[in-house]
Amino acid sequence: MxxxxxxxxxxxxxxxxxxxxxxxxxxxxxxxxxxxxxxxxxxxxxxxxxxSKSTKLIHGGIRYLENFELDLVYESLRERFLQLQVAPHLVKPLGFVIPVYKGSGRPLWMMRFGVFLYDLLAGPYKVQPHKSLTAEEVLELEPGIKKAGLQGGVIYYDAQMDDxxxxxxxxxxxxxxxxxxxxxxxxxxxxxxxxxxxxxxxxxxxxxxxxxxxxxxxxxxxxxxxxxxxxxxxxxxxxKVRTTKGIHIVYKGQISNHALLLGSQSDGRIFFVIPWMGNSLIGTTDTDYTGSPDNVKVEKEDMDYLIHESKRVFPGLEFDREKIVTTFAGLRPLIRKKGSPHKVxxxxxxxxxxxxxxxxxxxxxxxxxxxxxxxxxxxxGPLEGQSFKVYGSGMIQETAGTVAGRYGLEKDVVQSLMDLYGSRYGDVLKLIEKDPSLKEKISDHPSVIKAQLVYSVQTEMARTVEDVTERRLSLVFRGPVSESCLTAIYTTIASSK
Ligand SMILES: Cc1cc2nc3c(=O)[nH]c(=O)nc-3n(C[C@H](O)[C@H](O)[C@H](O)COP(=O)(O)OP(=O)(O)OC[C@H]3O[C@@H](n4cnc5c(N)ncnc54)[C@H](O)[C@@H]3O)c2cc1C
The missing domain is CATH 3.50.50.60 (FAD/NAD(P)-binding domain)
Structure with missing residues (x-):
């Protein structure tokens, strides 16, 4: 561009x-x-x-069933199916376990009925059928969660995306x-x-x-x-817009095997713990926000809420604040209506x-x-049956191994290009054909080569270091970005001016 x-x-x-x-x-x-x-x-x-501040779910929104918004869930489930088809490199199926504890505001029968209705609304567009679980089965799937009072649970399927x-x-x-x-x-x-x-x-x-x-x-x-x-x-x-703030914590390491949908004890809201780029995405909050959207940020009390609620579910985890990889805050631009934020x-x-x-x-x-x-x-006026595609939509015809052999690259490098750019991975490889020095790796986890930096700037219009680390390559969610990587990004941006 x-x-x-x-x-x-x-x-x-x-x-x-x-x-x-x-x-x-x-x-x-x-x-x-x-x-x-x-x-x-x-x-x-x-x-x-x-x-770029969402929970990164392409979902029907199981919690909207509580508000009887069946039409919204129905529509969202169809959109979920479509996005899974058109952007399989960015939107992926994900299993969600809901553990149910004695005395919780949402009893087991309600959860079972909820996921049944969810799949019923999805009809042929479901990702995978839900399943009811005994307490033992829940613990088999998620051995780290609290055992006391666990009555059982359910597993259902939605999708996760790179927003x-x-x-x-x-x-x-x-x-x-x-x-x-x-x-x-x-x-x-x-x-x-x-x-x-x-x-x-x-x-x-x-x-x-x-x-x-x-x-x-x-x-x-x-x-x-x-x-x-x-x-x-x-x-x-x-x-016309009511803004409510939601924050997320990215915590080091994967603390659960699946995504977990959990009810908070303090206010009964739902929050998630989700595997995300090798770490755990924990969120979110939902509080009215009246300041300038330019100034939204994560406050200590937002973090305390999420840490407190997560500790309750993972009694064996210390939740060391040093292990917080990153945090981010965003604002929901909701229709202006009265009532508690999560009911809007x-x-x-x-x-x-x-x-x-x-x-x-x-x-x-x-x-x-x-x-x-x-x-x-x-x-x-109406759009007549138009197909929908995103930039990287389309079949990948070759295996990562074959392409890697042709370009003299490691297989995992090519695989991560395919995962990130979908069918457009070849655009990055074309840069290498012109300048083989762009094969140089600047990061191992995740694997990033110099050509991707040039592509971010020349084709994807990245203009700042954050554009690259946060939104082109998502490096910030994995852990601290190395000095050498930051320097390489900065140099690429500066040399293209
Ligand atoms: C915490 C949180 C979690 C969420 N999780 C999910 C989820 O998991 N799944 C889901 O489906 N939805 C989720 N949502 C909702 C979803 O993220 C939003 O509905 C969606 O991103 C809104 O997109 P938008 O384009 O309307 O707004 P934005 O993404 O905010 O885009 C508006 C853009 O306008 C630009 N702009 C503003 N003023 C000007 C100006 N004067 N000139 C030029 N540009 C300007 C801004 O810079 C901004 O980039 C979540 C929302 C939040 C806050």
Whole structure:
């Protein structure tokens, strides 16, 4: 992808999308696929907002059954099936064990009925059928969890994803279909004619200058920043988004064999312990947040909550804070409604201001394709049975061993390229054909070669060290990134300027 700010000035687009999170990326992708001229502006890096801070599940959302949101679960389960098909390198099946203890707010019969209903709603689109478990079977699967009071449990199946890369692959698809996209380009005001929004003025945060982009339609997919954008449109605009904060801890080592769905004792909420890149992802919280989305961060009390609740389930684990690999906080951009945060629906809707600005409100990551489809539908009418693909979709025809032999690479290097880039792994190998020195490994766990850094910068538009360590290569979830690796990333970015 090319980041060329001059192109934005020269064009009058059919559609301008504000925000390069998953919703904005997918809207730009589907609009460009429909032969519309599209511009996408993102103030930070693609996916750097909520779309890289999720629990990383493509799921029906078993807990929404408690709120009787059968239609949302039904829709999400179909999206889950589709994402497993189109992005098998980024979305993978995952088993979830639910241990049930005596006196828990959710008794065993309820859990059994819940997973039965979940699979029933999935119908032919289920990942794998659920199973009821005795207490002994639960302990066989998860020997580390508390034994006292364990009555039994269930195992059911959902999917886990790499949220930042799935978002990026939608941006890349938009680019492939001809959209003009830029990260580090912040919308600072709206251009109006006769009271109608006809474009935006944006700040190129890398070039330190402002530029204008004109479009027939403008969509705001700014997630937690939506209220700010609505105030740029009309200073006294009513807030449409309710932001609730969720944090995660990545704890060293895999403390469970499966993902675990657990009920917290302090407030009855559900939280997860999930194997993630060799470590354990623990989360999340759900508390109202009223500050600027720019300042959201993990507070001590958020961490204490998760550590306290996890300790209860893993009595043998010390939970040494030194073993926290990383933490992250994100904001859910929910439909503005009263009630406790976890009861607010995760459905999406569109809000159109009198000036014609269309905003996406609500939704969950899992339903992003549907959000995009509904948005395009709203603007230009129905999409007729279009297929959906992301950048790395498609069959991998060769084995890692065969490719490794041809390029003189280790097999695990090629395998990790296939795992990360799907069918596009060959794009990284092409860089090696031109410059064999790019075969050099800069990290063993995970395996990363220099060519990937060049690819991150030249093709995937990474502009900062964090873009690479957090969202292109997910190094931060594995453990401390070595000095030599950071230097190699920094040098690659600097030399491409
Ligand atoms: C803790 C947590 C866990 C979650 N877990 C899951 C899960 O496991 N599964 C699931 O399905 N969903 C999950 N969700 C929900 C899901 O992550 C969100 O619904 C989704 O990521 C929202 O995407 P978005 O594109 O609307 O927002 P964002 O990803 O926040 O994108 C909005 C973008 O707009 C940009 N922007 C803002 N203002 C401007 C401006 N002025 N100019 C240019 N760009 C601008 C921002 O920088 C941002 O990148 C979770 C959410 C949270 C908070």
């Amino acid at each position: 090319i980041r060329d700010i001059l192109r934005f000035k020269k064009n009058h687009y059919d559609l301008l999308v504000i925000g390069g999170g998953i919703n904005g990326a997918a809207i730009a992708h589907l609009a460009a696929k429909r032969y519309k001229t599209v511009a996408l502006l993102e103030q930070g890096d693609f996916g750097s907002g909520t779309s 930042a890369r799935l978002c990026l692959e939608n941006v890349m698809m938009a680019g492939e279909y001809g959209a003009h996209v830029a990260n580090y380009a912040k919308v600072v005001s709206f251009l109006k004619e006769n009271g109608r929004v006809v474009g935006v003025r944006a700040h190129d945060l890398l070039g330190i200058h402002e530029f204008e982009v004109r479009a027939k339609k403008v969509v705001c997919a700014a997630g937690p920043w939506t209220n700010e954008l609505l105030r740029l449109d009309a200073p006294r605009a009513q807030e 629906s995760r459905k999406h809707l569109f809000y159109q201001t009198p000036s014609g600005l269309i905003s996406v409100v609500g939704g969950k990551y899992t339903t992003y394709r549907k959000v995009a489809e509904d948005c395009i539908h709203k603007i230009w």
